[in-house]
Amino acid sequence: MITTxxxxxxxxxxxxxxxxxxxxxxxxxxxxxxxxxxKGENLEGAAEACWRFNEAIIKATVDLxxxxxxxxxxxxxxGIPGLIAYEKTVRFAKELGLxxxxxxxxxxxGSTSAAYAEGHLGxxxxxxxxxxxxxxxxxxxxxxxxxxxxxPFLEVCGRCDKxxxxxxxxxxxxxGELQDQLIDGEPLYARVADLTSAWGESLMEGAWSNVGAVVxxxxxxxxxxxxxxxxxxxxxxxxxxxxxxxxxxxxxxFNAQGEGGIVNSSRGIIAAWKQExxxxxxxxxxxxxxxxxxxxxxxxLQRCIRF
Numbered sequence: 001m002i003t004t005x006x007x008x009x010x011x012x013x014x015x016x017x018x019x020x021x022x023x024x025x026x027x028x029x030x031x032x033x034x035x036x037x038x039k040g041e042n043l044e045g046a047a048e049a050c051w052r053f054n055e056a057i058i059k060a061t062v063d064l065x066x067x068x069x070x071x072x073x074x075x076x077x078x079g080i081p082g083l084i085a086y087e088k089t090v091r092f093a094k095e096l097g098l099x100x101x102x103x104x105x106x107x108x109x110g111s112t113s114a115a116y117a118e119g120h121l122g123x124x125x126x127x128x129x130x131x132x133x134x135x136x137x138x139x140x141x142x143x144x145x146x147x148x149x150x151x152p153f154l155e156v157c158g159r160c161d162k163x164x165x166x167x168x169x170x171x172x173x174x175x176g177e178l179q180d181q182l183i184d185g186e187p188l189y190a191r192v193a194d195l196t197s198a199w200g201e202s203l204m205e206g207a208w209s210n211v212g213a214v215v216x217x218x219x220x221x222x223x224x225x226x227x228x229x230x231x232x233x234x235x236x237x238x239x240x241x242x243x244x245x246x247x248x249x250x251x252x253x254f255n256a257q258g259e260g261g262i263v264n265s266s267r268g269i270i271a272a273w274k275q276e277x278x279x280x281x282x283x284x285x286x287x288x289x290x291x292x293x294x295x296x297x298x299x300x301l302q303r304c305i306r307f
Contacts, residue, residue, distance in 0.1 A: 001137055001163040002212070002234055003205045005099050006259060008066030013307045014298040015258070017101060017236070018061055018290075019266025020070040020089060022050040026271040028283035031056075047081035050074070053286075054089045057270050058096065060287035061294045067099040067137075069236075069264055090136055100136045101236065105167065107142030107149040114152035121164075122156040138163040140214060140236070143192055150199055154211065157203055163210040166196045169226060171216025171239030189222070190229065197230050208234050208259070215253070217245025217263065224252035227260065235261035241268035241297070247304040258307035269293045 009015050024032065027049050035049035058068065070093075075086035090100050106116040118124055119133045141153050141164045153164050169179055169189040179189040193213065200209030215226050217239035227235070235253050239245040240263050254260040272278045272293035273286035281289035 001099075001157070001161050001205075002208045002210045005066060005138070005163070005234070005262065006208065008099060009259075009262065010307070012064060012066050012298075013302065014065055014294075015254070015262045015301060015305070015307075016065050016294065016298055017067045017069045017262045017264040018057065018065055018269050018294065019103070019238075019264050020054050020057065020068050020270065021074045021266045022053050022270065023074060023267075024049065026267065026274070027053045028273070028286050030284065031286075043078045044081045047075070047078045047085040050078070050082070051085040051088050053270075054085070055092060056287040057290050058089075058093055058098070060291040061269070062096045062098060064291070064294050064298065065098070067101055067262060068093050069101040069103050069266075071103040071266070087134060090134055094135070094137070099138065101165070102134065102136035102139040105140045105142045107145055109145055109148040110152075113145075113149045114155075117152045117156040121153070121162040122160050136162075138165065138212075140165045140167065142167050143195065147195070147199075154199060154203065157210050163203075163212060165212040165214045165234075165236040166192070166199070168192050168196060168213040169215050169219060169222050171218045171243055171245070173218075175216070175219075189226075193226055193229050193233075197233055200233060204232065208232055212236055214238065215261075216243075217250055218243055220245075220249035220252065223249070227253050237261050237263045241265050247300045250301065251304045254305050256306065258305050263297075263301060265293075265297055269297065 031052050032049045036045040039045035039048045070089050075082035093100050102120050120139050123130050123132045143166050180187045196213050200211030203210040209232050212234040215223055215235045217237050269290050273281050273289035278289040
């Protein structure tokens with residue numbers, strides 16, 4: 001799967017992942033009104049608004065980008081209707097040729113972790129038939145429970161040609177409360193980085209592994225340190241734009257060929273219509289504003305990263 005992602009990045013010259021995190025506050029009133037008129041002003045209506053919003057964003061950006069990243073919590077908050085909207089989003093994006101990175105941050109032990117892995121990346125057999133519940137291409141994984149929580153994902157990745165991104169150094173301000181704590185003189189995130197590299201050795205595709213790492217753009221020094229420590233690990237890089245990460249900070253994550261990572265932007269793209277920079281588009285052209293924000297992000301990254 002990592003080769004497919006890399007090829008799509010090369011085709012688009014855009015190591016950009018659009019985060020599909022459809023908060024109701026990001027969705028224009030007209031989209032919500034139409035959804036509520038059809039489904040009611042309830043969980044079903046809210047989920048329908050999310051789906052319509054996502055559909056428009058995907059259509060507006062599909063030719064520019066290699067991947068999207070729906071954050072499942074934004075759908076779970078609307079219960080079962082929200083999960084239906086999530087599934088529709090995943091399948092629609094894949095139908096249009098995009099790679100879907102499921103931002104689910106799952107991680108447990110034994111059969112529980114296996115169930116997460118099969119549900120989000122793999123398959124389930126019922127009777128004599130095989131089903132693919134969510135069928136994302138890649139997923140984020142929380143390694144806090146250790147190898148027991150990650151190995152079921154590795155098995156599914158190897159069997160189904162899928163990939164994962166292990167949380168190594170996240171972009172949020174309080175990440176250091178745990179991730180930066182020293183163990184025998186080294187920060188915990190460095191220990192997780194070494195484990196992630198080891199987990200990925202059996203799932204190599206050329207120079208890169210199907211076991212990637214989440215490394216935040218908001219900590220450029222650590223980003224550079226982890227790139228040197230993890231030369232064969234592809235990075236999913238959150239924190240660009242709205243969280244403060246700059247294109248200049250991200251160059252250290254990429255090699256001379258422009259390989260090594262994919263940069264996520266969520267509200268910076270999907271809620272672009274609410275920003276002063278794109279206010280001329282108006283709410284009715286929210287998808288066009290998202291497209292322009294995507295173009296601007298690509299150009300910004302291309303200033304600092306050679307492709």
